[in-house]
Each structure stands twice: as structure tokens, then as C-alpha cells.
Amino acid sequence: MHINPYGEEPVRLALDLVNDPPPTAALLAARCADAGFVIDVPVRDEDLAGTAAFLTDWLGVVDAPDDTTRAARLNTLLARASAHPRLTDHAGDGWHVHYRDPGLPLAAALRALVSVGTALHLAGRGMHRLGRCAVTDCDRPYADTSRTGRQRYCSVACGNRDAVRRHRSRRATAS
Template structure:
């Protein structure tokens, strides 16, 4: 069975790339592989393209109103995704792609991350992306928790904020 790649994984990849930007193209490719992204085509423009993609994705994360978040995400999907098609391009099993064959790494990541974000938000809740609520942190988080109430990027930030509240109270 081939697992749908347009789910939680791409959103966590985007979170990783936003919080710890790759230092170069080689690092980007390594990080994609660590997130189980099958990299098909890499060009010298992909490093800058990926950084632009993550900057655009962060506008979705930072949208304060749901309608604004949806509008930004829909605009990005319209610019990057194509009609769905069934493929077995890698011989790993039939699955859906929302991109043209032969896409650059940036194009591939755009469709994975944006479609993954759309699925993440529509199936888990439109509030499932955000910035850490800690007073000294602005890292991004994708809330994949069961209860959907994540406010901090990590348990460490949550604990530090709890200590601050305790000491202030």
C-alpha cells in the first residue's frame, strides 16, 4: 500500500525548513531525504526557490484570520499545483500527484508542502499552524497533537513559559 505523501509529513518538512533553513542545496536535498521525499530533479536554482517557497508558506502560517489563511493558501496552490494524476513514476506503487512530471525540486516541494498544508488544515483544523507562544521564541509549529491545542514549538518552550508565569505570580 502506498501512503498518501500529501499529509502530515510535508507540513513537518516545511516546519523544519522554516525553523532551521538549509545552509545550501546539498543540505536541502539531505533534509528532503530525511523527510522521505524522493528527490527527482535538482538544479542550482532550487536552493533560492525553496527559500522563496518557505517565505510564501510562512504568510499562510502568519495569517491571523482563517479567511486570510485560506486566501493565501489557495493563491499558492493555484500558482503551483496542477490537476491530480495517477502515477507509479518510482515503481513504489500507484499514487496521486498534483504536479506535472519532471518538476524541479522547488516545484516538487511546493506541491507537497502546499497540498500537505491544505490537507492538514482541512482535516485537523484551520488553527493547526502557528508561531510559538513563548515570549522569547518565534519558531513555527504544525500542530499534530490529538487535542489540537498546541501553543508552543516544543515542550521546552512550554516549560520555560510556565516557569516564567510561576515566578511572576
């Protein structure tokens, strides 16, 4: 299986790695493999640091104050990460498109995959479809994949917690 760069999977993988960073390169590789990312190069300790540095830059896209800034920041990541699209059957399980040169280290391949996936997510669903949780004591990023495009929380649990807080606040004010 290959992660489809036209869908939301690369953005979900980035969120997973940001919200629960793997402590070792081996666990980074395992998480990527679990997400369906085919790893065809040796994974090194440098990949863990390189991925963490890229994800810090990627959070700059999440935190951009407006669409123009978001696009500029993402274009910078794309320029650092992308190569011309190419068809490949590197794993022998079907032809698919890559936006990176062959043989890149895991961190560089993730940079290309997540950057292109994020660009396609935003261009296809809307530039507002990345954000931070609206709960005051939670700053986890999220990718809005909802039908309506109005997601405000990183999880159902945070949404429910905020609804309870608002309800209790209204009850206290009414008393």
C-alpha cells in the same frame, strides 16, 4: 517510501526547512530525502533559492490573522503549485497520488507538496492548526498535530520554559 500528502509529513518538512534552513542545495536535497521525499530530478542551486522564497510565502499562511485570510493565501500558493492529481509509480515502488506535473525542479515539487499538504492538514484538522510559538522570545512556527488542537508552543522545551516563567512570576507576585 513516499511522503503521504494526506498526512502531516509535508507540513513537518516545511517546518523543518523553515526552522533550520539548509545552506546548500545538496543539503536541501538530503533533508528532503531523509523526510521520505523521492527526488527524481537533478537538484540545482536555484532550488535552494526557490524553496526559500516559497517558504517565505508559506509563512504568510502561518501568520494569517484569520481563517479567511489563511485560506486566501493558501489558495494563492495552491494555484501557483498544483496540477491535476495523477497516479504515478515513478520510483517503481508503488502507486501513489501526485499533485504536480512530472519532471518539475525540486523547488517547484516542494511548493506543490507543501501547499497541498498544508491545505489537507488545515481542512482535516482545523484552520487554526498553524501558528507561532507563544513564548515571547521565540517566533518559530508550528503545526498543531495534537489530539486536542490546543498547541501553543513550537516544542516541549518552549512549553516547559514558559510554564517555569509563569510559575516564577506567580511566586514573585505572592511574596
